[in-house]
Amino acid sequence: MTRISALVWLAVVVLAVGYLVVRVHDGLPLRTDFLALLPREDQDPVLQRANDAVSRSLARRVVVLVGHPSPKEARAAAIRLTADMTATGLVDLVADAFDADRLKRLGTLYFRYRRGLLSEANRALLAAGEGEAVATKAMAQAFGVGGIADGNLLRSDPFLLLPSFFADLPFPLTRLRMDDGMLTVTDSNVTWILVMATLTGEPFALDVQERLVGAFDRSAAALRELYPGLQIKCLGAVFFAEAASRTAIGEASILTILSLAGTILLIVIVFRRVRPLLLNMLVVGVGIGGALAGSLFVFGELHVASLLFGTSLIGVAVDYGLYYTSSVFDPAGGAPPERLCRILSGIVLGLLTTLLGYGALALAPFPGLRQIAVFSVIGLLAAFATVVLWLPILDAARPAGHAAGLLTAADRMYAFWEAAPWRHARSLLLLAALTTGLAGLALVHTDNDVRRMQALSPELLRDQDDIRGLIGTTAATQFLLVEASDDEMALRREEALVPLLARLKAEGALLGAQMPSAFVPSAERQRENQVLVRTALEEPLLSRQRGMLGIDPAEAGVNPSNYDILTLNEALGSKAVPLLRDLVLAPGLHVVTLQGLARPDAVRAAFADIASVRFIDPTADFSALLGKYQQRALLLTALSATLMFVALALRYGWKGSAWVMAPSVIAILLAPAILSLAGQAFTFFHAMALVLLLSVASDYAIFCAESPGDRRTVTLLAVWMAALTTLLSFGLLVVSRVPAVHNFGSTMLIGILLALLAAPLASRGRQKAVPPVHDRLAEDERARVV
């Protein structure tokens, strides 16, 4: 019977592994964009698309400044660096707005519609009836020394309206100048050359980061050697992401080695055998493999966050294996199936309570949490099946007696919690815990600002500030989103925003804004302009202007009946206008980018009451999202604990259940309290650690509660080992330089220690009146064996 079940399970595992191999062979479909984690209920498709498009175009930007006291060397270095970066095939150079072809294309696009295109200044003059001033400006340019008049332009545009409109186009504010085809800025005798590119790949893809940043670093190092005194500064999500991945990978490999070596050492030292190690590795391997295969089968894809968190949850699965393998120290001894029977009730109850907890997680409307839940549930079931069905068959170990010292230590721990002489100490401890808990929880403050959860490279941050200082303002990550029924309405709305933006500019809240309507005025505005041009300029002044310039009206290019309107689609289609593509997300859905945003709050407030215009701050939104996730995680933890309490009450009674739950509750309440006393703000990552902590701590407690007096020290020994392995994997994260990981690690470290110390309390919940499950099961098993 057991053999058949084991074989069936083997078949299932083989199938799962086969499925996994096929899926992984096609490339593991991992998602990395955090938008995929957005709660369903809050997913505003419009907002999501806007956010996605804008952050993508920002994230792909690569800006490099190459500086040297000698302009010649700076230029040579910039050319080499550009070539080396382009050679990776991962970047497109950004052809700048100054390039000659682009100017030509701009001219071709706008020329036909020039009578409807006015600069703000000319429009104001004409509206005020000062057509004369506009005419004089054109005359000054035509006759002034070195003036800009071009014969063909002057004939067809005698008031030079189009050049004014061009001068008004909101190209990014910058201190850069074009010098011999290269954008240049000179600052304290250093000539800086700008190299600007767009990433063709995903900035958050590891291989893109490695290839591009690798090529960049090699090139920069070679150039620094070639040109002493050369300075290179870079800015771009890809650089930050690469630095972060490098830190993370570096830390992760050290931590993995430490935790692996520690765990192996621990198991080998305690058991003095290799087989328990292999068995536990098998349990974890089947657990993770099964979870991966199952989740891919259910979701078709996996988010990398679910994978990471889910994998760590399966660390819980190793507890079952350790609980079983520790049974070799049981003085009662027995063959493997017999030993399994004795601990089975603990494992089953532990699994059930954990499943209950994650079942609740799966109901949450957060796709991320749901994936984690499914991943963990499948993984835990697989690990459980492996322990129950395979371990007794694979385990040939005979009872071992070498752990007497450890068992004595475990016994002392029970004594502390139960023996009369320790009563006062226990009361003191309780008081201390209460005080700490109350004081700490009173001080808890939450902070989910995502900027404080990443470990941004300080050198890159310095580069970023330097570059902003050198080239002037860059687009803010915040932007305005304009929604309307169609493009025309959106353009009109933007035109209506101009006075407000001008006021904000005057107040110093921002330096500039770019909106589609600056490049293509609404049809309504173009018609108004045409009327102004006709009534305030052409009718009173055209023949005089032509006379002074000596233009024969017959040869003039002006066709007074030309009232064509430039449409946004035509401008987009022409590809002549740089940046416009990034500003129009969809018909009627436009982006207004903000430059030199000094006071986001003022801008947010200014647009708060304007319908169909929204101030979007992706960083703040993401922080708010984390805050929401945090609340849900806490709620779910509370819900899980309640469900566990009720479920355990079925077995231990209400009072007994309270005792069994006590260690978990102590851990999840005291850990954040202690951290808050230590000055840490409570973040999303603390909350996620609590989710994990609850299931780990309840397992420890249930193992203790399910062990009768003669075996409970062996169980406590197993709990110690489980706790130590968990500390080795999660507690170690406390040393991470990434605040998010550190927060998670510190919560686990303190929580697991608390759960470990308080675990013996759970054995008070054991009701002697109810015969333990394992006795009955063991009898059944014996009967079957016989």
Added chain:
Amino acid sequence: MIRPLILLLGLVLTASTMAPPVFAAPVAEVTPLAKGQVLRGRFEQLRFLQGFQAPLKSSGTFFLAPGLGLIWKTEAPFALTTVMSPAGLVQEVGGRETMRMPSARIPFMSKLYAMLGGALTGDWEGLSSAFNITHKADGKGWRLKLEPIRADDPEMPIRAIDLHGSRFLEDVDLIKLNGDHDRLVFLNQKLESASPTPEESELLARAGEP
């Protein structure tokens, strides 16, 4: 884009009047400006535009203070002042500004500075990095022809510049890419050992305002 031409012109004027003796013989005949000297004179400009039957004709006075800038006062066909300084350019008609270009906004400006500075110190490298210079003497003076080295540079709207002079620069012909060209003739040039008048100083200062 053609605005830099104004500066170039200023440079050429300065360069030719300021060129120290180390420069090639014909140009060395140009009377150098001593420190504290300014140059005044009249100019006539004929602007030949494609498709126009007659050139646009203007005339007026100019004033050059080395290191400070150039003031062009057009008198006919209407009053118009153009001021160029190292910090920028401003143009006004009847007290109303019609154009303002701080140097930070004019592409090419830094190159002009380099050339201007180079010319003032007798270092012609700045100019020769952008132009091929050929000069020849004729009976009455000297003639220079400047042609861009990189003809395809989108920032170089000039096909060629012809300069002619003897003691002073006498005329300039600026040929643009599209065939338009400006012909400037300088008359009655006088060197004075004087500072700019308060009015001139004020104009020069205003060109540098952002």
